[in-house]
Amino acid sequence: MHQGKKLVLNKFGQDREDAIENILALEASPAPEVGKLQPHEVLIGIRSASVSFVDLLMLSGQYQKMPPLPCVLGMEYSGVVLATGSDVDGSKLAVGDRVLSDFLVTGPRSNGAYQGDGGWQTFAVAPEQGVHKLPDCLSFDEGCNLLLNYETPYYAFINRAQLREGETVLITGASGAAGMAAIQVAKLLGANVIATGRSDKKLEQVKKFGADHVINTSPRPREEGIPRFRDEVKALTDGRGVEVVFDTVGGDVSQEAMRSLGFGGRMVIIGWAQNTKVAKGGGKRGSDNADRLPTNIMQMKGLFVMGSPMIIHSDRDPSIRIPRLESVFKWASDGLLTPVVSHSYPLEDYKRAMYAKISGKVNGGCVLNPEPFLL
Structure with missing residues (x-):
């Protein structure tokens, strides 16, 4: 029997570091027996698995969804179909097909029997509806960074902010996986993009990726804290400010981004990467360190400030996801969007991969590559 790893x-x-150093364990993992697959199941040989910000929060139970323990994390993966159950339609899914996982159907962010079977392993068993064919133009590394990263800005811009052609959007944390995807989606929708980040080198790549303007939000010489980048934003918009903010960072960056909005602007909250202590570690939950925004600015500028709970809303109403998935797959198949993956590591080097993500070295996505097996 083939031996893999998980x-x-x-x-x-x-916290994340405690889990990485003291709890995560690389174990032997024999290939599941093909004859024991349920009729609706498929066996995937994993080639690439994303190391996402959400995955890292899950290590300490600080994400809103807590998978059952023990488990294999890795919200998204891609690979090759190695075997199928007796009821799987071979015209839709067959041995040898290149596929990517659907994080709402299988893996740690899903509900039900496959929640503990994520991508940080050599093999995974998933329900047939839990995988999609990988567009021909995407690599395995790109495929495992597609759905979560691009569905997030699609939902934020279309379902929440109702971004219109010709408007200007400010994207914070733009060199992250969601930020890079947001640039592409905003441009596809006809918007102008101002992107922020803390590294000139990364911002050069962000601009090459489609941002119209970039702003470094690192402290300026002889200054402390976040600079008043609202002034730069207003200079770039003829004094108006932007119509929409797509905020992934939280904290002081969020507040300055809010001040960069014009009157009646819309702010969409994606996350608060600057504040990983919102919930307690060790799976204890609680929200004693909530991220905060100034209500006086909301009032005086007549702002619309809204959360963008793409996954939660999709769980509650799956119908809203149908046009989103269709658009993301069509854009990808047409070559109109391509996930950025700057770092990849063998599965055995998971610590290096995770610390690269935590430290901010990664531009776009980071992946683990299990050694491929063929049955």
């Missing part, structure tokens, strides 16, 4: 989380860490 990265197992047996308990929640006090």
